[in-house]
Amino acid sequence: MDNDIFFKTIRNIYLFKSIFNQVTQIHKTLGKKSYTIKDVLFAWASKNGYDRLVIEKFRLYPQSLKDQLNKYNYTNAAIADAVLLNKYLVLDDYKKVLGMETNNFIRLLDSLAMNHQWYRDDACKLIEAIEYTKTQLVGKRQYRQDEFLYYYSTKIVTATIQSNNLQAVQYVLEKLVYTAKLVPQSIIVFACGQLPTLGQSTLILEYLIKKYKNEVYPSLLNIKSIVMHGNYNLIEILLNNGIKETKEYITPTIVEIACYNGQYDLVVYLLSQIKNISNDLSLSRVLLMAAKSSNLKLLKYLYENINIDCGPLEVILSEFIKYNENDKLYYISYPDPTKTYFYNRLSKEPSNHNHDHDHDHDEEYQLKKYQEIIDYLKSIYTTESIQFFGDQMNQDGSTKYTLIQMHNMFGKSSHWWTSKLQYYFPEFE
Secondary structure, three states: HHHHHHHHHHOOHHOOOOOHHHHHHHHHHHOOOOOHHHHHHHHHHHHHHHHHHHHHHHHOOOHHHHHHHHHHHHHHHHHHHHHOOOOOOOHHHHHHHHHHHHHHHHHHHHHHOOOOHHHHHOOHHHHHHHHHHHHHHHHHOOOHHOOOOOEEHHHHHHHHHHOOOOOHHHHHHOEEOOOOOOOOOEEEHHHEEEEEEEEOOHHHHHHHHOOOOHHHHHHOOHHHHHHHHOHHHHHHHHHOOOOOOHHHOOOOOHHHHHHHOOOOOHHHHHHHHOHHHHHHOOOHHEEEEEEEHHHHHHHHHOOOOOOOOOOOOOHHHHHEEEOOOOOOEEEOOOOOOOHOHOOOOOOOOOOOOOHHHHHHOHHHHHHHHHHHHHHHHHHHHHHHHHHHHHHHHOOOOOOOHHHHHHHHHOOOOHHHHHHHHHHHHHHHH
């Protein structure tokens, strides 16, 4: 209740001004120098998070912004940005700032474009501000709007990409002319850095690749790094737009990364598009990565698919076999949580992830997913085989079998285990 009263008071413009104006009276009573709202520095108030104070001061005393711009010329950007990046900004506020700093319209628009929360859900706000700026420049220079070109900084392009608003990106790329030549490859690389779950980032990436289709070179894109940081859609977008050279850069490492992040749909897509890549997976770590992601569906797809050789399932046992000191036996158990996917993953993931996003970091949910992996392994390996593998993991010297040797001896199916163990290791009988 007390909090409700506090916020209602602060958000009430009349009460806010009345309370702040009492500061002057308090100072007079204490015999101190009297300060008023006019004395507050915009840059200081903004830096300390007093957004409401900044915007109300500006609306009450707009001339104070002009005075501070003149007085502290070396910090002009921070002073103007206190208003332009303010979360309470409206178009009329921008118009007033532009009236004071028309000659610096490029920098003002760059800053305005960085106020993503202002126009993220409505690109028309930014578009209207840019169009208004054009009319002001026309009036000042006595040119008709269709006779004069306005040159803009390329910073506005990256700023709108960060906003994750497709309409804003389309507008600045199709309606504005720039002081420097745009480099499509650099723009696409920048867009690849946006998490695919944020706003319309995937649509923006698709739009850019279509727009600059003939200027996209996969060799200049660090696909491995892009996929590692979460933008899995890039590969599909490139291939869907006919950039076939992309296939040359899809390596088993890319599939491993997708497996580590539990990306079932992406893995299936990659293996369906790049046929020969499945031939290179037998020596990869795709099964281990799939197991670490706790995605049983993905693990079974890779292991049980007769058309894919992903190597021996035994590669994952070192993560799941644990030694019990009490009975001196090995058991299939949970992997070390500090080394698992759940403890290292980003909370913002591609929207097609197979995990339930609401439970990604819930310990009970994690254990449940790993229990599915454990149950699956128990259905394949017998108690005797687990002891054998446990001993092998701690074996030194020439008697130690490699994973490939063990895989070749025991195969995939659980019903092979008993007969093969008895054949190769009579002591288990």
